[in-house]
Amino acid sequence: AGDARGPVPGDGTGPPAPERVLFPPTFSVSEIKNKQRRHFMFLRWKQQQRKEKLALKKKRRKEREALGDKAPPKAIPKTIENQRVYDETTVDPNDEEVAFDEATDEFAPYFNRQTVPKILITTSDRPRGRTVRFCEQLATVIPNSHVYYRRGLALKRIIPQCIARDFTDLIVINEDRKIPNGLVLSHLPDGPTAHFRMSSVRLRKEIKRKGKEPTEHVPEVILNNFTTRLGHSIGRMFAALFPHDPQFIGRQVATFHNQRDYIFFRFHRYIFKSEKKVGIQELGPRFTLKLRSLQKGTFDSKFGEYEWIHKRREMDTSRRKFHL
């Protein structure tokens, strides 16, 4: 492209950009060797593109208004949730098989109100300040839970002791470089064990606009978006941590929200301002979990039977495929 370049600035403050810049057909901005000029031309080109796009939008809007009622419905934007690859293990709410399974699995005694949850919270060896404080706060959030420190005890030896003392669940918070980064949740009388990767842990003092301490009332539980079979079992695991009858006077709610395989935990206090408006205020710690593996029996890393492990190469191939 020899001389037909359109107005070229002499010293950067050339003639103002014309309304429509005419480029010869075989010209591309990237061919200019001079960086300053190239940059300038590129900006000009970008402006032009934007103008065209705006004009197109306006035109479309006018058309839409002109058509009035007969206009075609607005296109729904594609989101990752819309485009999610259909998972064949998605639970249909009317599925009898699933209902039967859930009536006879390890959580059945809890859901039949035969057992009251009693939780033991512990950490890996030598916990550091943040982890300790996080454990304490978690203990205030989950009713009927106790924190014990591990001084070099093997998990395999703790578990029979816990079962003997009537604990229903065991939570182990793994720590790395002074921050908690893993969670092992084990339902005790030979229940499934789930291993999570924990991230963005916020203690109570780090949450902005937080309320007062969580009280002793039993909170409600919200489980969102657990659709597949796997998600269902994990959801039930979480539900089994809390006693069955929430005390509504306490107005506290613990939420486990699953989005794209990340489980967000939040603890709020709510108040109904009117029947169509509710205000929530966050108390309590918050963290996100990502499931790494689900094991059938209690914690046993060598000989356990794994129901589900996250295999990176097989499961992370598609960005639209989620497992929970």
Next chain:
Amino acid sequence: SPQVVWSMLGNRQFCSYKMTTKTQNFCRNEYNLTGLCNRSSCPLANSQYATVREEKGRCYLYMKTIERAAFPRRLWERVLLSKNYEKALEEIDENLIYWPRFIRHKCKQRFTKITQYLIRIRKLTLKRQRKLVPLRRKLERRENRREEKALIAAQLDNAIEKELLERLKQDTYGDIYNFPIHAFDKALQQQDAESESESDAEREEEEDDDEEDVNKREFVEAEDSELSDFEDMDKLETSSEEEQEEEEEVEEKASHSKSKGKTPLKGPARRKRPYIEIEYEEETEPSTKTKAA
């Protein structure tokens, strides 16, 4: 001869096994007895030398004598020591009889140290071992990014609020929250479902009545001005919600009137007929943030 070797390697010239640090010299030779670079512990500069080394959990005594100095392949003689600690010490003594005291002593010391660390290894393997799993930088970064995006997509506050309102609607909270409009609303919905046309007619009549009421505003004002304060309206009391409010046209007038201050009663005009029409309170008041006590 060993003296010559030492004068060369030890002090002046280069010895590849020698490692110097600020305070000390070390010897990296695998046959060295003490690990330091000394005249007496250099295996190269001593023609008669012995060490204890361990291989795969078994300890051996290695010896070197002048006679075999010409045969490098046969230079180091190896003797397996027994597993029993005392017996092994006796074996060392037996083999190194008539050897210099220093070498004997150091061999026994070294042997003791080796057995101690072998015991520790065996004990540790029985306990649970911490497995170090290396983090993968790319994976960590990818997961963090995806987590942030999932957080934004989740819109947690909205989801929680929606869920709570759902539960309120489905009456899971029972009688704790007295929003009586709720019950009326259900009844009204049933009514509407049954007879739509009637309600339409009623609504038309209503509107006529509204206008009439607005014209009759003076009468209404004299009676009710003391009762209905605008201040009461601002507080979110259930009694205020029970006050029957108008549809949007009158509502806008009400909002205008509020902004002007004391104005003739245009807001919730009292109906003179025994007719209940419940509308929802529109959000025109500033929503006060209530701290849950």
